[in-house]
Amino acid sequence: MIRVQREDVDIDAVLEAVKSDKSGCVVSFLGTVRDTSEGRSVQRMSIEVYEEMAVKQLSMIREEALERFGVNEVVVVHRYGDLEVGDSIVYIGVSAGHREEAFQACKYVIDELKERVPLWKKEYTGDGEVWVEGDRRE
Amino acid sequence: MIRVQREDVDIDAVLEAVKSDKSGCVVSFLGTVRDTSEGRSVQRMSIEVYEEMAVKQLSMIREEALERFGVNEVVVVHRYGDLEVGDSIVYIGVSAGHREEAFQACKYVIDELKERVPLWKKEYTGDGEVWVEGDRRE
Amino acid sequence: MKVRVKYFASFRDMTGKMEESLEVPEGITVEGLREHIKGLYDKMARRNQVLVAVNGAFVPLETVVREGDNVAFFPPVSGG
Amino acid sequence: MKVRVKYFASFRDMTGKMEESLEVPEGITVEGLREHIKGLYDKMARRNQVLVAVNGAFVPLETVVREGDNVAFFPPVSGG
Secondary structure, eight states: EEEEEEOOOOOOHHHHHHHOTTTTEEEEEEEOOOSEEEEEEEEEEEEEEEEEHHHHHHHHHHHHHHHHHSSSSSEEEEEEEEEEEEEEEEEEEESSHHHHHHHHHHHHHHHHHHHHHOEEEEEETTTEEEEEEEEEOO | EEEHHHEEEOHHHHHHHHHOOTTTTEEEEEEOOEEEETTTTEEEEEEEOOOHHHHHHHHHHHHHHHHHHOOSEEEEEEEEEEEEEOOOOEEEEESSSSHHHHHHHHHHHHHHHHSSEEEEEEEEEEEEEEETTEEEOO | OOEEEOOTTTTHHHHHHHEEEHHHHHHHHHHHHHHHHHHHOOOTTTOOOOOOETTEOOOTTTOOOTTTEEEEEEEEOOOO | EEEEEEEEEEHHHHOOSSSEEEEETOBHHHHHHHHHHHHOOOOHTTOOOOOOEETTEEOOTTOOOOOOEEEEEEEOOOOO
């Protein structure tokens, strides 16, 4: 399951989608809006997406994770639009028979997402609006 | 937050307990009852606990994780009693400013839990009742 | 030939456009198109990292752009 | 002196007891108490891995057990 959506993440629903009776565990990554960014206070955030490409890229990353780590299921839900401090940005869930692979695959998905899925954060800080680009603030 | 309880894990409530505005992420491990164990089908499971010691050990492991990895919060909820296939066994949630530390700390807690927290699984299989001890089935 | 070009995030601010249709020579490469656009927009010319995707996929810079392709220009991503 | 001993999981099945109070010599160590219990229960004597905790903590085998201590014997754990 890959979703790029404006709505909040329904954690219970995505957990149901990733869990399975043959898996012994689910490792999850939940990204949330921080109240600071490089020392500046953040009031809120908006996220822009190139949706068609983001879905394609996430589907590719999901397939890679399934194949490389032999895990049972991978789900990714990423939000866009306006978000407040504490809101969920992204949920990644991985189910597997063994926890090692689940941890590795979950980390792989978030690492790759941050490199190659077309989503951009704009932070609204005390100093004004700031685009986050890669690891830099512009 | 450390809980050893018979009741199901309320995922939303524990996520709220571990999340914080200063953290950018939560990494979670959810252990669930598998339908097979070393090739045998599992119908259900019961978990026994030395409760007083388990809470002490989990509190120690939590403190170690907070200190070693510099993460913001660690919560652990472990169930005991009778469980069905697919039921949650344990939930571990770690919030941190950076995902590397959150992944490492979460993995640390489940690895240590499996070594030194006094909980034991009994599996009800097609071949009868089996105590799981360490990595062995007795 | 005509190609459709999209801009995202700060590049949308720099160009003042979400997308546009550009007339470019046949046989132009992704790299050539990127240079063409840097020539049109000063602020983009000053950027070291200009990512390009063709029809929703990252492609080598020497890839030839075809009529009707959807080409997207954007800064390094920052989701997650 | 008297010490209170608890058994968990398969050790409870082997001893047929959840707990009992044992009369042991003053100055007995954790290791000594473990050997004493292996002497009482054949099935436990055959186990290589017998974990011991005193008052809810793992302690070195040479630790001296005191009157009133809560000592627990159990097999390798399997939670998670």
